[in-house]
Amino acid sequence: MGIKSTTAQSVRISSTGNDFFIEHTFLGDGSELIYAQQSFGFSAESLTIANDSNQFVLSISYDGATLDGKINAGETKCFTPTGKTSVYIKTESGSTDKARIWAS
Numbered sequence: 001m002g003i004k005s006t007t008a009q010s011v012r013i014s015s016t017g018n019d020f021f022i023e024h025t026f027l028g029d030g031s032e033l034i035y036a037q038q039s040f041g042f043s044a045e046s047l048t049i050a051n052d053s054n055q056f057v058l059s060i061s062y063d064g065a066t067l068d069g070k071i072n073a074g075e076t077k078c079f080t081p082t083g084k085t086s087v088y089i090k091t092e093s094g095s096t097d098k099a100r101i102w103a104s
Contacts, residue, residue, distance in 0.1 A: 018042040020103040024089065028096040035064045035088035043083050044103040050076040053097035061088040071099075 020040045026032040051058040051071040058071040062084050071077050081087065081103075089099055 018044070018104055020044070020101070022101050024099045024101070026091055026095045026097055026099075028094050030093070032091045032095050033093055035059075035061055035090045037064060037086050037088050038101060039086040040103045041085070042103075043085055044081050046102075046104045047079040047081045047084075047087060048076065048102040049079070049087070049089070050100040051097070052099065053091070053095060056092045056095040056097055058099055059090050061090075062086075064088040 018040070020042075022038055024036070024038070049058070049060060049071055051073060053073045055073050057073065059067055060069045060071065060079075062068050062081060069077065069079065087101065087103075089101070091097065091099070
């Protein structure tokens with residue numbers, strides 16, 4: 001699939017009781033150029049994405065087709081994805097970097 005995912009439990013406490021965290025490692029095999037979906041399992045009110053790359057831009061989408069935001073290398077951004085239950089991410093060719101996603 002091109003993405004290695006690991007999960008952590010009890011990352012933070014939210015007012016909704018819904019918490020989600022995942023760390024993606026892009027494999028640099030070409031699959032990083034295609035949006036990969038990550039489902040939260042609930043409708044998120046808050047979304048934070050950290051781009052741990054030191055050179056590649058991370059693109060995010062809520063539908064897997066439309067660009068909804070870009071996160072520069074080394075940057076972390078917060079979003080308000082009201083009603084969204086997943087996010088799609090992709091990066092640039094050859095990236096083997098990580099992206100961390102928190103939702104609540």
